[in-house]
Every structure is written in structure tokens, then in C-alpha cells.
Amino acid sequence: MAFPISVTSPGRRRLLRGALAGGAGLALPAGTLFAVPGARAAERLAGGAASATAQGAAVLRALHQVIDYPRILDDPLAVPIIGPEGAAALQAAADRRAHGLRAFVALRSRYAEDRLAAAVARGVGQYVVLGAGLDTFAYRNPHREHGLRVFEVDHPATQRWKRARLQAAGIFLPPWLAYAPVDFETRSLAGELRRAGFDAAAPAFFSLLGVAIYLTEPAVMGTMRFVAACVPGSEVVFEFALPAARLAAAARVARERSMARVAALGEPWLTFFEPDALAGKLLDAGFREVEVLGPESANLDYFSGRVDGLRVGESGRIAAALV
Numbered sequence: 264m265a266f267p268i269s270v271t272s273p274g275r276r277r278l279l280r281g282a283l284a285g286g287a288g289l290a291l292p293a294g295t296l297f298a299v300p301g302a303r304a305a306e307r308l309a310g311g312a313a314s315a316t317a318q319g320a321a322v323l324r325a326l327h328q329v330i331d332y333p334r335i336l337d338d339p340l341a342v343p344i345i346g347p348e349g350a351a352a353l354q355a356a357a358d359r360r361a362h363g364l365r366a367f368v369a370l371r372s373r374y375a376e377d378r379l380a381a382a383v384a385r386g387v388g389q390y391v392v393l394g395a396g397l398d399t400f401a402y403r404n405p406h407r408e409h410g411l412r413v414f415e416v417d418h419p420a421t422q423r424w425k426r427a428r429l430q431a432a433g434i435f436l437p438p439w440l441a442y443a444p445v446d447f448e449t450r451s452l453a454g455e456l457r458r459a460g461f462d463a464a465a466p467a468f469f470s471l472l473g474v475a476i477y478l479t480e481p482a483v484m485g486t487m488r489f490v491a492a493c494v495p496g497s498e499v500v501f502e503f504a505l506p507a508a509r510l511a512a513a514a515r516v517a518r519e520r521s522m523a524r525v526a527a528l529g530e531p532w533l534t535f536f537e538p539d540a541l542a543g544k545l546l547d548a549g550f551r552e553v554e555v556l557g558p559e560s561a562n563l564d565y566f567s568g569r570v571d572g573l574r575v576g577e578s579g580r581i582a583a584a585l586v
């Protein structure tokens with residue numbers, strides 16, 4: 264089926280709508296398996312080591328709490344969760360002055376939480392944090408009085424490490440939270456979520472922040488097809504990276520530095536998307552609407568009027584896709 268895609272307001276937020284594919288299945292696909300060879304983050308994690316990039320992202324959120332004013336993300340647990348070993352990393356990150364990356368890491372959480380709030384207002388009662396790392400939403404949950412349940416999905420190695428971290432920081436496990444250990448490259452998201460108590464007959468909100476780049480494209484799209492098959496009203500927000508060829512020289516150099524750093528930690532970037540091509544794939548997967556937040560809109564909506572110059576660079580994008 265061909266989907267009409269319109270791009271509104273050039274330079275502003277891109278809105279791409281597809282004709283509703285009517286009858287998008289309400290049931291979850293049985294056993295969504297994403298077995299792909301050569302996924303190196305998956306290999307590192309399969310070796311039992313927790314994700315080092317999860318700590319890196321958490322340190323940037325913590326740094327945002329302590330050095331940026333005004334904050335675009337208020338997260339009182341961001342500092343406690345990085346633990347004592349995070350303190351040195353906090354100082355090193357402050358010295359590196361990677362403003363654009365810090366801004367983007369804070370933005371992606373804020374944007375997801377803004378869209379989640381809108382989803383809760385329309386009646387969504389489940390939030391699935393895919394590749395949760397040290398994300399603290401579940402332990403803050405401002406929608407608990409609306410009965411929002413939270414599912415944290417992550418590689419078992421990272422999840423084990425996070426739970427030890429939470430205990431060491433004295434952060435309690437709230438009753439609305441359930442864990443689902445999943446390797447996106449090899450395990451069934453549907454099965455593990457069901458085991459954790461996910462209600463496949465009710466709509467859900469999903470986020471996948473800072474994760475897609477570390478997965479193979481089949482694993483990313485398998486996850487997207489799983490969400491697209493959820494109940495109408497469901498939504499996913501996820502971050503993706505543009506191909507290097509789309510970046511200006513300075514951004515390309517900065518990107519190469521970041522990629523080299525995380526590749527050395529055993530978590531190389533694997534997957535990049537052109538926004539229009541990605542929107543087409545998401546619409547083909549069964550989503551009815553796709554919105555891509557680019558840097559111009561992000562800086563306008565979230566970083567205007569600042570005196571510290573904090574803003575996102577050109578490399579990252581955040582997609583929101585509605586079922």
C-alpha cells in the first residue's frame with residue numbers, strides 16, 4: 264500500500280502521515296525473534312559486562328542537573344544513580360565540555376517524557392522503557408496516581424548491574440515497576456514482556472533512547488514491528504543517527520570521535536537512518552503517523568532564550584511513531 268507522506272513547515276518539525284492501515288493487528292506477534300550475527304554490543308553484553316555507554320549517558324544527565332541552568336530535564340535521581348564511581352566521570356565529562364551531546368541526552372529523555380505525559384492524558388497506562396540503562400523515570404513516575412505501570416527492558420547484564428546500583432543508592436523498587444530482561448538481537452520481546460505482566464490488550468507507550476545505534480537494523484525494525492502491532496493509541500519515541508554523509512565536516516569529526524570512544528568500549532555504532540527512508544519503513548511497518556524532531560525545532564522548542572548557549576548539534580534525530 265502506498266502511503267501519502269507530507270512534510271509540513273520546512274525547517275520546523277516534520278510531520279509525516281500515512282493513511283491508517285486499518286485493522287493493524289491488535290494481537291502481539293507471537294515470538295518476535297531478532298537473531299542477527301555480528302552484533303558487537305550484544306556480544307560484549309552477552310559476555311556478562313554491563314553497558315558502559317549506559318553509564319556514560321547517565322553521567323551526562325547527572326551533569327545536566329548540576330551545571331546547566333535552566334534544566335530542560337528535572338531528574339533528582341540522576342546524580343544518586345551514577346554512584347561513587349560516577350563522580351570522577353562527572354568531572355571528566357565537565358572538562359570535556361561536550362555541550363551538544365549533553366544537551367541531546369537530556370533532550371531525548373525530556374521529549375519522551377513530554378510525549379508520554381500526552382499519552383497518559385489520552386488514557387495510556389503502560390510505559391515500556393526499552394534499553395533502559397540507568398534511566399530513572401520508573402523511580403520518579405509522576406503519573407503513578409493515574410496508575411501508570413512501567414516495564415524496564417534491557418539486556419540482562421545491564422539490568423543486573425542497574426539493580427545493584429539502585430540498591431547501593433538506596434532507591435526503592437516501586438510497585439508499579441516490572442523488569443523484563445531481553446537481548447534485542449536474540450530474544451523475544453513479546454514473550455518477556457508478557458511474562459513481566461504487560462497487557463497486550465491495552466495501549467502502551469515505548470521509548471528506545473540511545474539504543475538503536477547499537478543494534479542491527481533488523482533488530483531495530485523487529486522492535487518497531489512489535490510496537491506497530493500493539494493496540495491503537497500506542498506510541499514509540501526513539502532516537503536515531505543520520506548517516507555520516509549527511510553531516511557537515513565539523514559534525515562528522517565530532518561523530519567519529521564519539522564512535523571511536525564507544526567502539527573501544529565494545530559498543531560500536533551499527534545503524535543509521537535517513538529520516539524520510541525511516542519514516543517510510545515505519546509507515547510500512549504499520550504505524551499511522553511519524554514525526555521526526557530535528558535540531559532546529561528541538562533548539563527552538565527546548566533551548567531558546569538561554570544565556571549559556573546549550574543546544575543540540577546536527578547529528579541526532581528523535582522519531583515519534585503512533586499506532
Ligand SMILES: C[S@@+](CC[C@H](N)C(=O)[O-])C[C@H]1O[C@@H](n2cnc3c(N)ncnc32)[C@H](O)[C@@H]1O
Pocket residue numbers: 304305308313314316317320321393394395396397398417418421445446447448471472473474477478
Ligand atoms: C547508551 S545506553 C542508553 C540507556 C538509556 N536508554 C539512556 O538513555 O540512558 C544503551 C542501552 O542499550 C542496551 N543494549 C545495547 N544492546 C542491547 C541488546 N542487544 N539487547 C538489549 N539491550 C541492549 C544497553 O544495555 C544499554 O542499556
